[in-house]
Amino acid sequence: MSNLINVTSEIGRLKKVLLHRPGNEVENLVPEYLGRLLFDDIPYLKIAQKEHDRFAEVLRENGVEVVYLEELAASALEDEKAKIEFLEEMLHESKIYSPSLKETLMQYLLSMPTREMVDKIMAGIRKEEVEVKEVSSLADLMMDDYPFYLDPMPNLYFTRDPGASIGNGITLNRMQTDARRRETLFLKYIHKYHKDFREANVPLWYDRTMPFSIEGGDELVLSDKVVAIGCSERTSPEAIEIVAKNLFEANTGFEKVLVFEIPKCRAFMHLDTVFTMVDYDKFTIHPAIQGPLSVYEVTKGANNTLKFKHNTSPLEEILKDALNLDSVELIKCGGGDFIVAGREQWNDGSNTLAIAPGVVVTYERNYVTNEILDKKGIKVLTIPSSELSRGRGGPRCMSMPLYRENIKL
Numbered sequence: 001m002s003n004l005i006n007v008t009s010e011i012g013r014l015k016k017v018l019l020h021r022p023g024n025e026v027e028n029l030v031p032e033y034l035g036r037l038l039f040d041d042i043p044y045l046k047i048a049q050k051e052h053d054r055f056a057e058v059l060r061e062n063g064v065e066v067v068y069l070e071e072l073a074a075s076a077l078e079d080e081k082a083k084i085e086f087l088e089e090m091l092h093e094s095k096i097y098s099p100s101l102k103e104t105l106m107q108y109l110l111s112m113p114t115r116e117m118v119d120k121i122m123a124g125i126r127k128e129e130v131e132v133k134e135v136s137s138l139a140d141l142m143m144d145d146y147p148f149y150l151d152p153m154p155n156l157y158f159t160r161d162p163g164a165s166i167g168n169g170i171t172l173n174r175m176q177t178d179a180r181r182r183e184t185l186f187l188k189y190i191h192k193y194h195k196d197f198r199e200a201n202v203p204l205w206y207d208r209t210m211p212f213s214i215e216g217g218d219e220l221v222l223s224d225k226v227v228a229i230g231c232s233e234r235t236s237p238e239a240i241e242i243v244a245k246n247l248f249e250a251n252t253g254f255e256k257v258l259v260f261e262i263p264k265c266r267a268f269m270h271l272d273t274v275f276t277m278v279d280y281d282k283f284t285i286h287p288a289i290q291g292p293l294s295v296y297e298v299t300k301g302a303n304n305t306l307k308f309k310h311n312t313s314p315l316e317e318i319l320k321d322a323l324n325l326d327s328v329e330l331i332k333c334g335g336g337d338f339i340v341a342g343r344e345q346w347n348d349g350s351n352t353l354a355i356a357p358g359v360v361v362t363y364e365r366n367y368v369t370n371e372i373l374d375k376k377g378i379k380v381l382t383i384p385s386s387e388l389s390r391g392r393g394g395p396r397c398m399s400m401p402l403y404r405e406n407i408k409l
């Protein structure tokens with residue numbers, strides 16, 4: 001097993017990261033379907049792309065290699081066999097059941113260069129783009145006024161969620177909502193057919209075929225021994241158990257999964273919207289979760305079983321103990337002020353991306369929290385965010401680390 005993937009902390013110097021530059025999928029957001037597609041507003045794509053390019057540039061300026069999902073997917077699908085297999089699965093999961101419609105869409109997609117095909121699938125296919133000549137199902141005759149054959153996938157720029165790197169492997173996630181479930185097919189085919197991934201033989205700690213949902217925004221690698229997983233609106237306890245079992249059985253060095261049970265609501269959809277790690281002993285936290293938070297521990301039992309425990313100590317104690325530290329500091333989003341914390345958390349003020357211990361990327365609009373981080377000695381690199389933030393995700397959500405340097409303690 002090679003170490004194409006190496007993530008043994010949240011804060012080790014980031015060397016390689018997977019992003020997706022928002023594309024035409026964002027232009028297919030219409031007010032009628034916003035809620036279902038998990039957006040609260042329609043971003044202005046041109047500006048969102050500029051902001052995203054600045055995000056990538058800040059990462060590159062700091063020594064991070066940026067790779068794009070759309071490019072890796074196109075390169076994995078260059079192979080004809082892989083491409084057909086992918087299209088079959090994508091069309092099936094897009095609920096294209098009419099044989100003639102399926103054939104029409106297949107031909108349409110196959111007529112494009114691979115990269116264009118990938119972009120097209122991400123953007124969605126409108127009914128008026130293709131002409132289905134033959135009626136082969138009842139649905140073909142009964143054209144309703146829903147505008148898409150293939151729905152757009154506007155959440156793709158949150159690359160954190162469909163998959164997550166832990167140690168030398170990844171979890172290929174089952175997304176909780178229909179709106180995001182097909183996103184993980186890109187990563188599935190990268191994992192299966194991209195040359196680098198094939199050669200590296202990257203282990204999967206979870207697979208998208210499992211029935212229980214889990215999303216990467218809930219997965220935090222606190223150290224090379226401890227993973228924290230949010231049990232949230234998106235991530236189920238069953239999925240957490242499976243990940244824990246796979247990590248322990250493969251002798252990865254991981255010994256404990258801390259389960260953070262957070263309120264199940266949209267504003268706190270993933271653990272990383274309310275809690276992130278910014279330095280060896282510093283974390284950001286949204287004050288509103290500190291009360292309702294329950295923490296459980298999953299550890300290895302005898303004969304491949306798991307042990308479970310409800311840990312009722314204060315969060316600081318739990319983290320100190322898990323990370324072997326004398327003290328830890330929880331930095332409150334918005335300084336703990338009810339109004340500021342709520343506003344800034346809504347625009348992902350707690351969603352920091354650490355690119356080295358004590359160095360984070362954040363949205364510049366969250367200036368109160370940014371200033372507090374700065375005062376605590378954290379180096380804060382800000383990026384513009386008037387449009388990107390409309391999708392309800394920040395720098396951590398927009399990045400899937402592939403390689404981080406191990407941290408020396």
Ligand SMILES: NC(=[NH2+])NCCC[C@H](N)C(=O)O
Nearest residue numbers: 038158217270391392393397
């Ligand atoms: N890791 C995260 N917090 N991701 C945020 C994803 C936002 C996206 N609109 C969703 O609802 O799924």
